[in-house]
Amino acid sequence: MTEIPLTITDAAAAMRAGTLTSLELVEACFAHADALDGELGVYLHRLDDDARAAARAADEELAAGTDRGPLHGIPIGIKDIIATNEAPTTAQSLVLDPAWGAQGDAPVVARLREAGAIVMGKTSTMEFAIGMPDASKPFPVPRNPWNTDTWPGGSSSGSGAGVAAGFFLGALGTDTGGSVRIPAAFCGISGMKQTFGRVPKSGCAPLGYSLDHIGPLTRSARDCAAMLGVMAGADASDPTTADVPVPDYLAALTGSVEGLRIGVERANHLDAPGVLPEAVEAFEAAVSWFAGAGAILDEVEISRYEAIRNVGLITMRGEANSYHQSDLQSRWSDYGMYTNRFVAGGALVSASDYVQAQRFRSLAREQMAALMKPFDVLIMPTAGMGAPLVEGLDDTSFMGWPVFTPFWNPLGLPVLSVPMGFTNDGLPLSLQIAGKPFDEATVFRVADAFQQATDHHLQVPSLVSGAVTV
Amino acid sequence: MPVPENVEAAVRGMVDAAGLPVSEEEFDSFVAMYPTLREAADGLYIEDVRYEEPALIFTPVAPTPAAVKE
Numbered sequence: 375m376t377e378i379p380l381t382i383t384d385a386a387a388a389m390r391a392g393t394l395t396s397l398e399l400v401e402a403c404f405a406h407a408d409a410l411d412g413e414l415g416v417y418l419h420r421l422d423d424d425a426r427a428a429a430r431a432a433d434e435e436l437a438a439g440t441d442r443g444p445l446h447g448i449p450i451g452i453k454d455i456i457a458t459n460e461a462p463t464t465a466q467s468l469v470l471d472p473a474w475g476a477q478g479d480a481p482v483v484a485r486l487r488e489a490g491a492i493v494m495g496k497t498s499t500m501e502f503a504i505g506m507p508d509a510s511k512p513f514p515v516p517r518n519p520w521n522t523d524t525w526p527g528g529s530s531s532g533s534g535a536g537v538a539a540g541f542f543l544g545a546l547g548t549d550t551g552g553s554v555r556i557p558a559a560f561c562g563i564s565g566m567k568q569t570f571g572r573v574p575k576s577g578c579a580p581l582g583y584s585l586d587h588i589g590p591l592t593r594s595a596r597d598c599a600a601m602l603g604v605m606a607g608a609d610a611s612d613p614t615t616a617d618v619p620v621p622d623y624l625a626a627l628t629g630s631v632e633g634l635r636i637g638v639e640r641a642n643h644l645d646a647p648g649v650l651p652e653a654v655e656a657f658e659a660a661v662s663w664f665a666g667a668g669a670i671l672d673e674v675e676i677s678r679y680e681a682i683r684n685v686g687l688i689t690m691r692g693e694a695n696s697y698h699q700s701d702l703q704s705r706w707s708d709y710g711m712y713t714n715r716f717v718a719g720g721a722l723v724s725a726s727d728y729v730q731a732q733r734f735r736s737l738a739r740e741q742m743a744a745l746m747k748p749f750d751v752l753i754m755p756t757a758g759m760g761a762p763l764v765e766g767l768d769d770t771s772f773m774g775w776p777v778f779t780p781f782w783n784p785l786g787l788p789v790l791s792v793p794m795g796f797t798n799d800g801l802p803l804s805l806q807i808a809g810k811p812f813d814e815a816t817v818f819r820v821a822d823a824f825q826q827a828t829d830h831h832l833q834v835p836s837l838v839s840g841a842v843t844v
Numbered sequence: 845m846p847v848p849e850n851v852e853a854a855v856r857g858m859v860d861a862a863g864l865p866v867s868e869e870e871f872d873s874f875v876a877m878y879p880t881l882r883e884a885a886d887g888l889y890i891e892d893v894r895y896e897e898p899a900l901i902f903t904p905v906a907p908t909p910a911a912v913k914e
Binding site for chain 1: 885
């Protein structure tokens with residue numbers, strides 16, 4: 375029987391110690407998927423044969439002394455709005471032209487593959503990374519392994535649930551308003567939205583051109599750092615990428631936060647409607663840990679919080695509607711019932727509104743630079759709630775939830791979500807750690823130190839722990 | 845641009861102009877959504893933004909490879 379290591383770091387160590395092969399790991403992950411995916415709806419397309427062949431090659435390389443680094447032989451999932459060589463890319467939609475996906479590996483997938491990662495398959499998403507599950511369409515409705523009556527979050531639903539369920543050890547998601555960090559939060563794993571421009575997003579079906587980020591989901595912050603280290607760097611195919619040196623993120627993980635300056639943002643988060651008392655308790659426990667570990671904490675309050683969040687809302691509506699308008703006119707009913715309504719809302723936003731949002735964005739960038747100047751990172755909850763029930767989800771659900779991710783997308787700053795505890799119903803809660811532009815290294819350092827002292831990120835849903843059958 | 849008195853007429857005009865083939869139920873959801881969306885947009889027209897440049901990026905050099913299809 376092959377037990378699946380919980381983290382990329384552990385699996386990499388086991389492979390180098392000779393106690394695990396990539397092929398054994400791939401088989402064990404597929405066995406989990408065989409047992410659970412009918413319930414969880416993680417995969418849209420599995421690549422069993424290709425993954426096994428790649429794993430054999432990875433094992434042969436490692437045996438011959440060729441080591442591609444921390445992702446060598448590691449199974450990963452790819453959100454199905456990102457193009458890959460082997461599988462169709464659907465964006466979980468009847469609308470996307472199959473020819474679009476025939477472009478081959480997106481740059482970020484090519485980089486992961488070159489680093490030895492094993493692509494296991496394409497994962498479920500909200501249609502075009504927006505909307506809500508629509509059971510009338512021929513795609514799975516994703517479920518949360520912590521409680522299958524609940525939603526794993528989105529839009530990178532399959533990537534989040536798949537990591538939590540041991541279908542793969544890392545995955546790619548995309549984040550336009552929280553679509554990496556929300557599934558990370560609801561599934562009890564870690565998820566990174568790095569600085570805008572850090573990772574090329576070409577080869578990914580767009581939602582909001584100036585808000586989209588392709589980011590990693592893994593159990594630990596260390597694993598996210600390992601993935602981002604491979605994914606990051608400018609690419610000529612995406613002119614929004616920045617030619618900024620990529621540091622060695624793993625080398626930055628000192629295990630210490632001593633002397634780091636952390637701004638604690640309670641004002642716009644803890645009193646928001648719907649925030650659970652246990653979310654406040656878990657957040658305060660995290661704050662206490664940082665203080666006890668030698669960080670220098672101070673209270674901060676972000677002004678114009680709602681307006682900056684609305685900058686993202688207006689921008690996303692306008693950019694998404696631009697991409698989809700022709701198809702909305704001619705193929706309205708082919709879209710999911712919540713996708714078309716949300717995207718078409720962009721028709722109610724004027725061109726002036728869109729440009730004004732970009733002017734406000736300049737102001738917000740200056741404001742946040744000044745606010746963050748005395749600090750290394752800011753911390754706040756990812757959400758004040760656990761995963762919601764699947765039953766009753768619709769296009770307005772998000773509006774009533776205490777979810778604090780969308781604020782950060784128009785700012786483009788790096789934000790990592792990591793587990794910080796559980797609700798009274800046993801659902802994961804999550805902490806956000808936000809950093810300065812291109813300073814993901816400090817964000818990872820803070821999160822890794824927290825995770826070296828806590829085990830929230832290592833908890834496994836009972837549904838999964840009973841499913842190891844290899 | 846404040847929320848118009850006749851929201852339904854305003855939304856009807858924008859939906860028709862965009863050529864969206866919505867059902868009556870979907871149209872009603874737009875009418876319900878519009879005041880919130882309008883207020884969100886109106887809230888961005890503040891004096892502090894008066895002399896800000898928009899955060900837009902344009903370069904006259906085409907990206908390479910230019911074959912990424914969207």
